[in-house]
Amino acid sequence: MAQPQQSEGAEANPDGAAPGKPPLRVGMVGYAFMGAAHSQGWRTAGRVFDLPRRLVLSAICGRDATAVHQAAEQHGWAAAETDWRALIARDDVDLVDICTPGDSHAEIALAALAVGKHVLCEKPLANTVEEASMMAEAAEEAYSRGQLAMVGFNYRRVPATALARxxxxxxxxxxxxHVRVTYLQDWLVDPEFPLTWRLRREQAGSGSLGDLGAHIVDLAQYLAGEPLTGVSALIETFVRQRPLPRGGPTSGLSAVKSTGTGQVTVDDAVLFTGRFTSGALASFEATRYATGRKNALRIELNGEHGSLAFDLERLNELSYHDGTEPGAYAGFRRILVTEPEHPYLEAWWPPGHGLGYEHSFVHQARDLVHAIAEGRQPEPSFADGLQVQRVLAAVEESAEKNSVYTPIAV
Structure with missing residues (x-):
């Protein structure tokens, strides 16, 4: 194997933790949006929390040699690779972090587990239930050998959602x-936006369903503390032909448009209802066509004694109604989730000083390091990711079976 190039200026121990602790050496596949977010998590976790392992950012991998070396230097990785197989074969990598499109998740994760690495894989776990099943089975076998595998549902790590749980x-x-959830974005509203990989089923698996729906399915089940048992769904693709980006349909979100068009093969929006094991009802909406909405995730839970609501655009807050209070004094009240006794906040700033989106990835790294050090199954596990994948598959199956539009008599 060719000797990997070192990234100029990268630190061998970039986390700032005490050198006497045993190292946990991380290798990451992917360097774009999620790669940058995960890099922030790995780079920061040991500087904020007292971790049982010393984090080392050993190597980052991407197919574009120039871009991946730039990413390595920018984000503090000690070396760069252009082949993920070379990355997982490295002796200085204990954990493989997968931040690639869904079509490569299974292959990389299975190979990494087979050679004895821990694995963190971005959501959704895979593009199909079959792939996710193989990954969950391999993770269970690896766990018996002391290897851990976790799926990256980072919204579990927002202090307000952890407090809600x-x-x-x-x-x-x-x-x-009741549980009702919406996740609204608008980056596809322009019909001239190019045909990126996120709009191709063979790479992304699905559209808004896997991209956004996976998040809200996991968050709803996490907060409810129980799984969904059935769904009824509608799916729509609003723009079915889009301009081909320069470099073909695999280019990223910043792709430059060129001549020619290609077929959009994923959904643009999805609506579905569901039922939890307890009988509680749920409703879900995920779209990339909500004009004016950039990253609007909101969830509300109603119970017999009270209600909770969380809005990602106010991510340091919970809205809580205690239904046991006298009616004259009852009502929704704001909980500012910045106290040191709130989840994750013992290591951060004084009360009232809020955190941001990027901190969820710091908390994700922190939780996985503790799980590895303690030898316990991390949450969410690959089995949890498989369960979400089964929900996504059931949504698609329901929408396909109910695809005939039935008008309502007036």
């Missing part, structure tokens, strides 16, 4: 009745 677990809402 704690409050639901404490019974503050009582028996759950």
């Amino acid at each position: 704690k409050m639901v677990g404490e019974g503050r809402l009582g028996r759950l009745r």
Whole structure:
């Protein structure tokens, strides 16, 4: 194997943790949006939290040699590779972080587990239930050998959502009745936006369903503390032909438009209802066509004793209604989630100083390092990712079976 090039200016121990701790050496595949977010997490976690392992950013991988070396220097990785197989073969990589499109998740994860690495894989776990099943089975076998595998649903790591989960677990809402979730974006509203990989089923698996729906399915099940048991769905693709980007349909979100068009093979928007094991009802909406909405995720849970709501655009807050209070004093109240006793916040700033989106990846790294050091199954596991994949598949199946439009008599 060719000797990998070192990135100029990169540090061998970029986390700032005490050198006496055993190292956890990370290799990451992918360097674009999610790669940058994960790099922030790995680079920062050991500087904020007292971790049991010393994080080392050993190598980052991408097919474009120039771009991946630039990413390595920018984000603090010690070396760069252009072949993921070379990255997972490195002796200085203990954990492989997968930040690639969904069509490569299974191959990379299975290969990494086979050679004894821990794995963190971005959501959705895979493009199909079959791939996700293989990954979950391999992860279970690897766990018996001391290897851990986790899927990256980072919205679990927002302090406000972690606090919401704690409050639901404490019974503050009582028996759950309703869960309603929306995730709205608008980056595809322009019909001239080019045909990137996110609009091709063979690479992305699905559109808004996998990109956004996977997040809200996992978050709803996480907060409810129970899985969905069935769904009924509608799916739509609004613009079916788009300009081909320069370099072909595999280019990223910043691709430059060129002549010619190609077929959009994924969904643009999805609506579905569902039922939890307890009988609670749920509704979900995910779209990349909500004009004016940039990254608007909102979830509300209603129970017999109270309600909770979270809005990602106000991510340091929870809205809570205690239904056991006298009506004269009851109502939704704002909980500012910045106190040191709130999840993750013991290591951050004084009360009232809010955190941001990037901190969820710092918390993700922190939680995985602790799980590895303690030898316990991380959450969400690959089995959890498989369960979400089964929900996504059920949504597609439901939408296909109910694809005939039935008008309502007036």
